[in-house]
Amino acid sequence: MAEGSGDALLDQLQTRLAPAQWPLPLARLPEGTALVGGAVRDGLLDRLQEQPDLDLVVPSDAIALTQALAQELQGTCVVLDAERSIARLVIGGWTVDIARQDGDRIEDDLWRRDYRLNAIAVSLQPWGELWDPTGGLSDLQQGYLTAVSEANLTDDPLRLLRGLRLIAEIPLTISSQTMGWIERHAARLPEAAPERILAELQRLVRGDHADVAIAALTSLPLLHPWAAGGQPPTPSDIEGLSTEEAAAAVPLARLTALVSDEGLSQLRASRALRQRCKRLRLWQERIGQAPESLPESDRLQLHEELEGDLPALALQMPMPEKKIWLRRWRDAEDPLFHPRSPIDGNGLLTALEVEPGPRLGRLLHHLKLEHAFGRIQTPSEALKEAKHFLTRESEAL
Template sequence: MVQGSGDALLEQLRARLAPAQWPLPLKRLPKGTALVGGAVRDGLLDRLQDQPDLDLVVPTDAIALTQALAQELHGTCVVLDTERSIARLVLGGWTVDIARQDGACIEDDLWRRDYRLNAIAVSLQPWGQLWDPTGGLNDLQQGCLTAVSETNLTDDPLRLLRGLRLAAEIPFTICSQTMGWIERHASRLPEAAPERILAELQRLVRGEHADAAIATLKSVPLLRPWAAEGQPPAPSDTEGMSKEEIAVALPLARLTALISDDGMIQLRASRALRQRCERLRFWQQRTGLAPECLPETDRLRLHDELERDLPALALQLPMPEKEIWLRRWRDADDPLFHPRAPIDGNSLVNALEIQPGPLLGRLLHHLKLERAFKRIQTTTEAIEEAKHFLTRESEAL
């Protein structure tokens, strides 16, 4: 997976990292600064993003340095860990984490990291030296994921989950000893901050190799406190879907299959994310393979609640139903898949002299239903149907 060695490898890495394009000039960094972790790993694997997250290790006070850089470069400094002197510099869409070196030298720092392929560093100031004390380059070449040590995993239990997240993003095989450590200490994952656990899971479910990683994850009790018990595996047949649709639908379906509604609350997911998972789970269980059989009012509610995330529900549908649903969902003017009332409340108030309140709300919902199933289409038809509705309502009193 990694090609080249020595000076040729360093030059290749520099070309891929392209530090001249970073918003942080290298000359502003103190002597002894090194780039570590994911950017080095991904640079060696030639899988860097356009704006990779950068992790720097400096021999000085990282927080004071980050604050000074933020002021000089008109960025933002966020203090992440006062005790260990770690801060984040945000510059025009780039994120640079700066940490004080842990130990007397960079090698000491690298020996304290999680996985060997994350324990590779390259000097930035001055450029030109590659450190790999634990054997991370060999792991990259062999396509395996090996923890630096058992103690390093338990020092921060989030690292137990991170190994599976890395395997979801890159086709690594977790070595048997490391897998044994993950299984042995799985019950310690709740010691990590819930927000950090959720962040790792959200990256895991987006991974190109997530299905294989999730299968391994389910065989290890890492997620037991938050797991969606009895939930079937997330559907993964994306035939007929665009890359953009897959990128939204598949991670949501995977996360819903992994974590229960209560688990999402415990992991402190945002209200919006919790609602998306709750609604998808509800309609997955309610509709099964035959959503067309739902009553009209339920079909309208389904499309109202899942409008944005309908492709995640469509994942479980067989062909040709999935193809039909996706085609209709892509049509922004489809009155059922994108339900809208044919007339707004103010227009109804003016045209019919109806007062705002619950009756107006029921009327708007009724008109939305009528439009969704194409019984009315124009504003004139909507007003006439509204008159009939109000007559029926008054007669029912």
């Protein structure tokens, strides 16, 4: 966390926020504009991303301001909430949410926010004042997560889940009172928009401290309408994966364990994400800890369907098998872990009298299987086996 107080704290925060690098000139903002929420929190913790999402509060009509800024700066304006006057400015890869101040003073607005560490604001126009009416700075210093009030959590039930997402991203201890409020009102989470719930979950499972958050999450009824009841990977399961492999595999495995296929559909996950989770779940259930016992055709299907996500499946394997599978998966030339035919469909069409259609599809699948298990390797061997395959099919008719 930023150290010091008063001017020293503001100077350190200004250095980390680097507003001169934003695509939105501060001079274009009306007097009374303040930066609130995550960017202030992360600036104080020195964990800002290169292009942090910015949340601004302005004293007047935020939608009209955002529309004018979008036109002037060649950005895009998206109205998020017309009734509460909240809009989003998308410009140069940055996202800037602009909201009309809730209340007569900025302090009134901050008292209506979710958690105390998110209820800190710094004035942008003019620069130079820090507001912390609820005690957020103290929470940051002590590593606590404390809700501003019980009513604030229920005003937007997504905030119930957001608290656990925050402890997944930041090493925090949630106060017992706040945990009690989340548990008391957990059944209200479905009142939030499903897309917002999924977005929070996807951030939660990617968090550096997600294991702590997931332990809290599974002890609460928050996800009951969509729960899968699976076992998320443990820290020991991740052993053997590189940092890059774990970054892709672990969130997928966590989400698959937490949310059912029907739950993902209800939360309006993309078709691609639903398919990835469904396939991973299917093969987790099928192979147990003995994948080598599968028939060849099933092994090929496994690697075709999970080629990109195989490390997520390897998480559940004992270490000897996991090492072997990861080593083979890292080899882009491994014919089973990256299935392909030594000769493609066009090559077969040119060399053989076979028409496009189901027969060609069966032939390509057969060649891929033979190649995967080392019985053919070269295009010439594939062409020879293709002739044998077509002859056998013709004789069987």
